[in-house]
Amino acid sequence: MLAQSFAPPPRATPIARADNLLQRIGVRMAFAKDEEIYGQGEAANLIYLVASGAVRTSHFMVDGRRPIDHFYYPGDIFGLEVGDEHTLAAEALSDCLLLVATRSALVAEGGERALQTMLRDTMVRDLQNTREHLMLLVCKTARQRVSGFLLGLAERSPDPVIELAMGRQDMADYLGLTIETVSRMITDLQNNHLVEFQSCRQFVVRDRKALAGIAAC
Amino acid sequence: MLAQSFAPPPRATPIARADNLLQRIGVRMAFAKDEEIYGQGEAANLIYLVASGAVRTSHFMVDGRRPIDHFYYPGDIFGLEVGDEHTLAAEALSDCLLLVATRSALVAEGGERALQTMLRDTMVRDLQNTREHLMLLVCKTARQRVSGFLLGLAERSPDPVIELAMGRQDMADYLGLTIETVSRMITDLQNNHLVEFQSCRQFVVRDRKALAGIAAC
DNA sequence: CGATTTGTTGAGGAATATCAAACTTGGTGG
DNA sequence: CCACCAAGTTTGATATTCCTCAACAAATCG
Incomplete structure (x- = not known):
């Protein structure tokens, strides 16, 4: 049953995703609902692919509010940051299964080039998502x-x-x-x-x- | 007098900007207040550095509204898109002077590497700006x-x-x-x-x- | 099954938008 | 220099939207 979750994602995204690599070398990790995957300010070493379930990334604010930046669904990659620190926290929206790899493992397996491409594609997608989200909120x-x-x-x-x-x-x-x-x-x-x-x-x-x-x- | 505008920008940004290159090889272009620099959907071939004045990028919407994405001030680079089309329009906020270069000119002068770096830095900055803007609007x-x-x-x-x-x-x-x-x-x-x-x-x-x-x- | 969390509904109030009018500012020509 | 005009800005009155607080209902969990 679980194997099915590793199949190509049910939804198409416009951006080519170099997620085959992650599919191959990623380590399975399970998270329970509401469990923290990583926190704001933590080192950003890992790259995650949602296999099943869903994930939210959010800002925690002093006044207790917690605006959500984005939801990630099966097939989506997240966790790649431009700096070496996570600017957002990630939590399991439901029980979920992730494929996880370190940056170095990706480089070892697919080369520096593959990592760069993945990083770029992820960032492009994040920017598009954020802009869309912004439009939704402005107007x-x-x-x-x-x-x-x-x-x-x-x-x-x-x-x-x-x-x-x-x-x-x-x-x-x-x-x-x-x-x-x-x-x-x-x-x-x-x-x-x-x-x-x-x-x-x-x-x-x-x-x-x-x-x-x-x-x- | 104008030469002064080409001096390093008066404000510091956290991201290293590979703008020396643009300073060197950029072609001067002047735009009058409210003049369009590029439109939504146009091909994105050029890279712009604000020398003097200011620029706004915005979405034009069917109902006539025009939410502004960002303002660019002297020293800021804009116009680099991830795709080959501009997703936003850019207009001169005031009379302004820009340094402009084509992608190919940048590659010719500084190499593919320089362009990649510039593209990356610009995208990182855009993402940060957009996230900040988002937070401003959400909460x-x-x-x-x-x-x-x-x-x-x-x-x-x-x-x-x-x-x-x-x-x-x-x-x-x-x-x-x-x-x-x-x-x-x-x-x-x-x-x-x-x-x-x-x-x-x-x-x-x-x-x-x-x-x-x-x-x- | 009760307890707890999550979701719905209602009444009232606060924040912001809308519409309209008055006021400033900056430019132009007398 | 001043009068005038147009554009941009401020102010006021009113309307609307969304939030807050409170009660209730439904779903979930032990």
Whole structure:
């Protein structure tokens, strides 16, 4: 069963990912839900590939808030930093299985060039993600943010029934909203028959067009 | 007089910038206020160094809004994209003078290596900027955003009297606020004697500590 | 099954946007 | 130098959105 998780990721990303290497030489590591994978300020030696489950990266702030930078799903690579320190913390969103390798192992196996390429691709993707995230926050209402978020999940899911990897609090932290507002928007979208939640972690898109219409910036 | 503009930038950035090369081989180009330097979707062949004046990069959106991604000041390099197309537009914030070079010219003069380094450093800086900007938008109030913005300018200015390179609308677009709100916050900060505006484009920080206290996330 | 966490709903309030008007500033020409 | 004009900025009144606090419901876990 677990072996299946190591198969190519179910979603396509525009950027070529040199993750075959990681697939080959990575060491399996399991993390329990909410377990810390690495902390803010820790040395950044390892490279991670999500095999199963999901991961969030976030900033911890003095006032207790914890804005989420990004969610990583199976097939995604994370943990590569430009400096030698992690600027964000990473935690398991759910129980998850990661493939882990050290930078030196990657160099030993694939050469300096492979590492550079991987680093570059990861950084490019991070920049794109962050810019997209920024746009979402600058110029969207709560309804637009939630719609866009759900639509994004739907687009990368092969299955019509979509599993939410995260709870309302994580969504709220990512979208820059409170859990109450997220909840209200979801209820609202349901009342208008744009989406339908089977349970609070499972939903189906009912009217993709209308949803996209709302989400558009 | 102009020659002075080509001197090292007045502000320090944490990232080493391979801009000597650009200083040497760059071609001077002047742009008038609000002139487009490049547009969204255009081919990204050129690398720009701000010699004097300032530049904004922004997304143009269907509804007429134009969230600003970043402001570039003398000494800053911009225009390097990871793909071969500009994802943002760049415009002159004020009359400005740029040093411009093609990628191929940089390779010819400094080698592939130099270009790679420059590209990497620029991307790293962009990523940091974007993350910072993101944090500003996720978790700050209008007062905090404006305070942080003014403080940021103050920190990189050698002069106690700080020139605002942009008008209220540009500030608002960058901070994710309306011009009215920006204006009100500035008035408010003045009433509390944290800053003092000589004119609407010139200010002095009166109580740096208090300003930093407000700006802190 | 009870206990605990997580999610939903409601009422009220705070922050920011919107719309409209007045005021400043900077430039231009008399 | 001053009057005038246009653009940019500030201020005020009102509307809207989202947050806060509180109660309740549902799901999860031992």
